[in-house]
Amino acid sequence: MDGIEGLVHGFTVAFTLQNLLFALLGAFVGTMIGVLPGIGPALTIALLLPMTYGMEVASAFILFAGIYYGAMYGGSTTSILLKTPGESGSIVAAIDGNKMARAGRGAAALATAAIGSFIAGTIATVLVALFAPGIVDIAVQLGARDFFALMVVAFLTVGALVGGSPLRGLTSLALGLTLGLVGIDFQSGQDRLTFGMPRLLDGIDTVVLIVALFAIGEVLYVVAHQTTSKYAVESIKGQRWMTRTDLRRSWKPWLRGTAIGFPLGVIPAGGSEIPTFLSYSLEKRLAKGARRKEFGNGAIEGVAGPEAANNANAAGTMVPLLTLGIPTSATAAIILVAFQQYGLQPGPALLRNEPDLVWGLIASLLIGNLMLLVLNLPLVGVWVKLLKIPKPYLFAGIATFALLGAYAVNGASFDVLLLIVFGVVGYLLRRFGFPIAPVVVGAILGPLAELQLRRALDISAGDPLTLLASPFSVVVYVTLAVVLTLPLLIRTLNRRRLTRTTMLETVPDDHRDQRDERDDREHPIQLTEPQPASAQQTPATKEKP
């Protein structure tokens, strides 16, 4: 089945009343949870996973599709009105979006984010449909060593490129790989890293791990370091949506953002930070005259481009996930877990064996995307009301819901204790600049990588050179070297240029922007980038990869 054919087939699966309702429900619930500050798509799916226990597989995934995109839409609302992005892909859009909201242009910022996300999501999802069958055709011919090579790519790119410091990202990855080891070895039946605890024989439940790292880590981080127990939500009451000028200024950034986001989602290039950051700096470079000065102070292009890039990137990560079974972001990793709970392993065989499921999922991503636009443009005022939940109740609610989720997995308080332990780990990682996504990807992909590695070596009777003996794996490793060095190079160049010359002038500090403008300029944007020493007055901030 080629892409178009498959998509048409997918629509016949998705267009039943029941499945449309599930898509709508997913979009609704996903947006609702995603709007809550600090809850990104990964955590939204992890928290809502129990909702689908006992559902029919296709319906469950159609529900997920809605939740996935819904959480992303919700996230941009919080970014713009609250400047609490919740996940790294929304950070860049939060800068100018929040400035626009403060200047009374919040509605326009939300609209450009929503429409941009819709356009990017739609184009990217159609591209997923077009690319997937071709990649599957290649993928079915790949052997264990080739898959192992691809997984090494995923590890290194996710580990080295997510977050500001490659060393810290790789450390996160190593910790994740270690967690993935816990439990019974699939081949020999030996127990590893269980320390005599029978409860650990099944391994660490990935849902518990994800909820702990994201939700409990988040709650503890906020409790320990919040500056105020009240949110300063910008109002959008009575504001105009996009004007003609806004539209004229937005459509090119939407398309450019899509063009940047999608390929970087497909090739694993390390999360959604890099594409959004690239899109922002591209838009800024393309802006002329007074427009350029607006960047950092509420340029609509600075919201339109990165938001489109973020959504296109998220859709792009579905390509390696669905065709190869390789998750390259925390969200993709959780979708993989969701598949596994139904006894399915995403990969080349899945598209062959379960075409209804995969094509139904892709089609419902498109349907969900459209529903979200319809839900979001008129209803955004309703979502904004969710931001009015007082912070203490919100975080107490997140904490108790996370505890409930961990308890409900097996009905065992042991899982709750694990949740707390990893929650504290999640807090420490967050506090000291270690990205969370590589931990999740390492824990989930690690066991799969070990499987492929041992399979490959079993075939070659233990000759490690076999890993480099297929043309495909050679190509992959060579490409890896390029992929690894190139973005780092681009980023270094970008950072130099952005932080030193332009960001210094225009982009205020992420967290301390409530002081007056003059003060702001002494503290360039933090993003997730470490600042070069030259942009800061003290030596301690000079962490450079």
Next chain:
Amino acid sequence: MTNRPTVAPESGAAIAAPGAGATRVPEAGAKRRWPELLLGIAVVAIGIVTILDGLSQPASTSASGLGAGQFPMIVGGLTTGLGILLIVQILRGRLGHPDAAEGDVDASRLHWWQLLLATAALVLFALTVDVLGYPIAAAITFVAVAFATGAKRWLLTIGIAVVLSLGVFYLFTLLLRIQLPAGILTGIL
């Protein structure tokens, strides 16, 4: 409840003045380094434990000679190496940057007792959920976390906690048919 730091008036004024951030004060640098150093040491320790665990695995009988032990040794070696690099980096003064994806947080200040209260509340839930039952344990945890996050009105908070935990209990047991323990309230609920 002395919620001083958490109830600072509008977030703006009270947030760190320039230079007050942990990583920005040179003379405080050595002291600030300790938590991260401990973290680096913990990473090395995790790596070593993983290597030892791998070494203790029985020899493989598979064609590749790879058994349960080799992959852990690779992962453990990687972890140890990265931990050592991390310690070196920290000693040279390169500290981590706190997560930038949050609003209204200032990582250079730590609300110690609020953090302890919230953690204790979570642990309390784990220890008491089977005995006290879900509704009571969850309500206590909710109240404690809410106060750690700056809630001020006792009665309202307790009211919300009770309604919420009972609501969740009935939703799960009646509607979703997922059993939650009723604990000491068995027979009453």
